[in-house]
Amino acid sequence: MPSELFPPDFPSELRVAAFRAGDEVAWPRILAAAAVEWFGTNGYAVLGTELWLLKDAGIQSLPMGLSGTRDVHGNTVNRGNEESWSSFVARAGAETRTYLQAFKPSDIVERGQLVFNVVWVSESEFTNPSTHLS
Numbered sequence: 001m002p003s004e005l006f007p008p009d010f011p012s013e014l015r016v017a018a019f020r021a022g023d024e025v026a027w028p029r030i031l032a033a034a035a036v037e038w039f040g041t042n043g044y045a046v047l048g049t050e051l052w053l054l055k056d057a058g059i060q061s062l063p064m065g066l067s068g069t070r071d072v073h074g075n076t077v078n079r080g081n082e083e084s085w086s087s088f089v090a091r092a093g094a095e096t097r098t099y100l101q102a103f104k105p106s107d108i109v110e111r112g113q114l115v116f117n118v119v120w121v122s123e124s125e126f127t128n129p130s131t132h133l134s
Contacts, residue, residue, distance in 0.1 A: 040093030055112030
């Protein structure tokens with residue numbers, strides 16, 4: 001997997017374990033929580049997660065839940081208007097880890113591998129998004 005998707009010094013065990021879809025990556029729940037922890041410790045804000053169900057060589061981003069309907073599962077974290085970067089990073093990591101810990105795989109009735117797409121951003125990418133577009 002190309003290293004440019006990940007920040008410098010990102011742990012190789014998480015890099016290797018990541019499922020890649022284009023420029024996005026996902027991990028099983030426990031590894032996603034470990035990645036979120038690393039991002040927060042290293043100054044990256046986690047903007048949220050999205051559950052992907054991997055099956056038949058495809059990604060189902062709206063897996064069938066107990067309700068009998070296809071639902072989005074994940075979390076989103078927004079920065080407060082006057083929130084410092086360090087506070088945002090800490091809160092985003094804590095909220096995302098709490099979400100991942102509370103997620104119940106049994107809530108998904110459709111079968112396949114459950115992984116969480118994690119979206120993170122550095123402070124410079126957050127404040128100057130146009131300078132980081134490819």
